[in-house]
Amino acid sequence: MQFASRLDNVETSAIRELFKLLGTPGIISFAGGFPDSAMFDVEGLKEASAKALAEEPGGALQYGATEGYEPLRTQLSAFMKTKGVEVDPSGLIVTTGSQQALDLLGKTLISPGDKVIVEGPTFLATIQCFRLYGAQLISAPVDADGVRTDELEKLIAEHKPKFVYLIPTFGNPSGAMLSLERRRKVLEMAVRYQALIVEDDPYGDLYFDQAPPPSIMSLTQDVPGSRALVAHCGSLSKVLSPGLRIGWMIGPAELLAKATMCKQFSDAHTSTFAQATAAQYLKSGRMPATLAHVREVYAERARAMGEALRRELGDAITFTQPGGGLFFWARLTGAGGKVADANVLAKRAIEKLVAFVPGAPFFAEKPDVATLRLSFATANVEKIREGIARLGTAL
Template sequence: MQFAKRLQNVETSAIREIFKLLGTPGIISFAGGFPDAALFDREGLAEAARKAVLEQPAASLQYGPTEGYQPLREQITSRLHEQGAQVAPADVLVTTGSQQALDLLGKTLLSPGDKVLVEGPTFLATIQCFRLYGAEVISVPTDGDGVQVDALERLIAEHRPRLVYLIPTFGNPSGSLLPLARRRRVLELAAQHRVVVVEDNPYGELYFDELPPATLLALSATVPGSRDWLVYCGSFSKILSPGLRLGWMVAPAALLANAVMCKQFSDANSSMLAQVTASEYLQTGRLAATLTNVQQVYAERARLMMERLRAELGEALAFTPPRGGMFIWARLTGAGGRSGDAAAFVRRGIEQGVAVVPGLPFYATEPDPATFRMSYATVPDEKIIEGVQRLARAL
């Protein structure tokens, strides 16, 4: 059987491959990027689903508009207004998870040979998605504060990319938080070079102590011309439930129209049952308390993991403390003659009964072989303590 040539540009997720190794009883996993299912508001979601089916069967059980369930689009718009963004419901396309938004961007914007700039490191599935459409994906250097804007400007001028993809707020895998001045500069570059900038923001509401800087979407009102080149992707997966498979895209009208057309070819519309359920849930006002609980739990787990990493691995490990999100991005320093090879370290960790994700797959170009990702989101305190001890034995 012959398959499409585009499949030659991609491979299966390294994270999914690691999951295959996690069936051993007793293994502790810091590898996943899942929210903690124990924190889902099951009662609230169950009642919302009941109301969706029994009180709105025509809306929840029937085909719906490709653009999305209108009350939900209005609620998304309202939430974005609260974050300082000027958006109308007509600007919003509801998607089957924010991953579909990225796929729609690939379909509507990318042709074989086009160039895309991403953070190095960035979300693995983004690299795979854009490569599937034939793009050449190029990493932009980052530091503890996210993408380096001087390097971004240089690479935009050099490569004239079709788009730039960023996770400015608590990125996956880096956990970094882009400062306000850099955010503003990114928008200036978008307007100056007339290049599409995609802001992916699935983690922005998972802050620990302080609100993060305004989103690029909110700031775009203060940078003339930037809104014409900005796409914003959001998701309910990390703050409500990934099982709903609901995300959204905010984009300029012409791009949104083409994305709607391409979405019609894919699934006609995102699950109406999920959309009406989410809308009913948002009407209850329960999300605020649910989100506060998630923020507090993740913050405490992150603090504990950082404390134990410093105590157990010391100078052999370097990382920037996350101020939100779900991840710690770490680098083996090689101090004390220890190995700086993260791939070998990951293998030894699995032998010790603990799993993390090697950093190499998160780079489109110029990977750092000493890096790896850990998630604290789903791991209770006692497992964090034991898991870090096992990591120390893997050095």
């Protein structure tokens, strides 16, 4: 068959390929980016879905508006207000997960050859999605405080990108949190260079000991002229349930209008039943307790993983302890003659019945083969300790 030429520069996900190896009995996986299904509020979701069917069955089961189910848009508006973002329900659209929001950004903004700046490393699916639409991706370096704004400004000035894509809060895969100072600098340079900033925020509610700085979108109120230059993507997947496939996008009205038009071609609308269920759940007031529980569990697992990495791998690995999210981003040092290539270590680790994701695929350019991503979300403390001990023997 003759396939579209836009597929020529896109490869299947390295993570999805790795999952094919994870059916081996006894394997401990740190590879996925999934939340722990044991922490889903099943009872709350049962009640929410029942209420959706009892109170407005027609709205929950019928075709709906492409922009989103109005009661959910109202609840999402209220949810964003608790995070410092004032947005009218009409100022956001509901998407089928935040992944669709990224796809809609690709469809509406990227023409073949357009330059887009992303973090190095960044979310693998974003690299694939934007390349599918012909983007030339440029990496901005990241450290423990998020994207390096000094380097980012140089890249914006040089390349004049169509937009800049950032995951500023507990990024995937970096786990980094963009500092308050740098968030303000991002907005200032957005105004200075009239550059659109896309803020992807699926992990911002998963903080441990200390809440993160305000989102880039919420800080637009402090930087005149910046609100029209920011698009914000949110999701309930990591905090409530990925199976609902509920995400949303806030942005300039003209962008949302084009995105809505493209969404009509894709799926007509996000599942109205899922939207009605999510609306009832948010209305119920159960979310704060759900988030508190999730944060507590993930914080314990992150501490256990950090301690185990220091104990079992010592100076053969470096990392920054994450303050939230789902991931550790680490780098092999090769100290003491140990393995310095994460691809080599990944193969050895599988033989020891433990899995992680090598970091190279997360770079749009200049991949660092010494890097790796480990998720602590789905393994309990005992499994984390055992799995990291196995990883230590693979070195």
